[in-house]
Amino acid sequence: MADTTTAHEQRATNRGPGRLLIAVYIVFAIAATSRAGLQIATKFDEAPVAYLLSALAALIYIVAAVGLARAGHTGRRVALACCTVELVGVLGVGVLSIADKELFPDETVWSDFGSGYGYVPLVLPVLGLFWLWRTRRDPA
Amino acid sequence: MNDTVSTTSAAAASPVDGPLATVAIVISLALAVWALVAAVRHRPPDRIQFAGLAVLEVALLALTVTALVALGGGERPGEPGAFFGYLATLVCLPPLAWVLARMEPTRWGSGIVCAICLVTPVVAVRLQQTWEVLGG
Numbered sequence: 001m002a003d004t005t006t007a008h009e010q011r012a013t014n015r016g017p018g019r020l021l022i023a024v025y026i027v028f029a030i031a032a033t034s035r036a037g038l039q040i041a042t043k044f045d046e047a048p049v050a051y052l053l054s055a056l057a058a059l060i061y062i063v064a065a066v067g068l069a070r071a072g073h074t075g076r077r078v079a080l081a082c083c084t085v086e087l088v089g090v091l092g093v094g095v096l097s098i099a100d101k102e103l104f105p106d107e108t109v110w111s112d113f114g115s116g117y118g119y120v121p122l123v124l125p126v127l128g129l130f131w132l133w134r135t136r137r138d139p140a
Numbered sequence: 141m142n143d144t145v146s147t148t149s150a151a152a153a154s155p156v157d158g159p160l161a162t163v164a165i166v167i168s169l170a171l172a173v174w175a176l177v178a179a180v181r182h183r184p185p186d187r188i189q190f191a192g193l194a195v196l197e198v199a200l201l202a203l204t205v206t207a208l209v210a211l212g213g214g215e216r217p218g219e220p221g222a223f224f225g226y227l228a229t230l231v232c233l234p235p236l237a238w239v240l241a242r243m244e245p246t247r248w249g250s251g252i253v254c255a256i257c258l259v260t261p262v263v264a265v266r267l268q269q270t271w272e273v274l275g276g
Contacts (some may be wrong), residue, residue: 019244023252035225041219
């Protein structure tokens with residue numbers, strides 16, 4: 001697949017498949033931000049926990065996209081932290097939202113393991129971590 | 141969310157559920173297939189993909205205008221918060237694909253166009269659902 005790319009290009013997180021991953025992250029950042037923003041602005045009192053969580057998820061998607069796009073050493077660390085938090089978040093909220101429905105009266109991006117978004121929120125951090133591992137610095 | 145409401149006919153004609161939305165969804169899906177073929181064949185995004193994205197954006201902007209005209213006429217979506225969230229997301233998608241595909245002149249650029257063009261119909265359908273919630 002990457003037979004024609006150089007070693008340098010393979011290590012950059014913002015090239016090739018990485019750019020596709022960034023594209024999906026940006027889509028989720030836009031979707032989550034606009035949704036959380038409007039929910040907080042119009043009906044925050046109904047489900048503050050759920051809306052704050054949506055806003056947090058939105059923020060993490062934005063930072064992860066920036067981290068992957070910036071590529072450098074710091075960018076990778078930021079992306080690694082974001083993907084880890086995302087994975088923990090989607091698994092944690094997924095379990096909690098099934099165990100205790102009343103905890104999240106309104107849907108968040110991460111409720112039911114992201115089933116409302118085609119489980120993409122669950123797959124995305126795994127792909128992100130895999131991509132960071134594939135492009136790691138030390139020679140494979 | 142509630143998939144059954146979209147089948148009820150109680151709602152007044154939805155501004156986002158007309159031929160325009162159907163055209164946008166069809167263009168998007170056709171473009172996704174075209175871009176997928178290009179990605180599989182190791183081809184960077186071609187002129188057809190960029191032209192397709194431009195046409196798709198025009199269709200989505202026309203859809204937005206239709207929705208805003210209906211809002212101006214006193215009609216209201218069933219779930220205003222989600223509706224405007226999806227609408228804002230929808231019009232951002234083709235420009236996003238355009239910019240990223242320009243930055244990535246490889247097969248993965250075609251992959252980006254394909255992915256975004258698969259997301260667009262989903263967002264369009266969700267937009268229709270959030271308008272019609274009150275109709276049930």
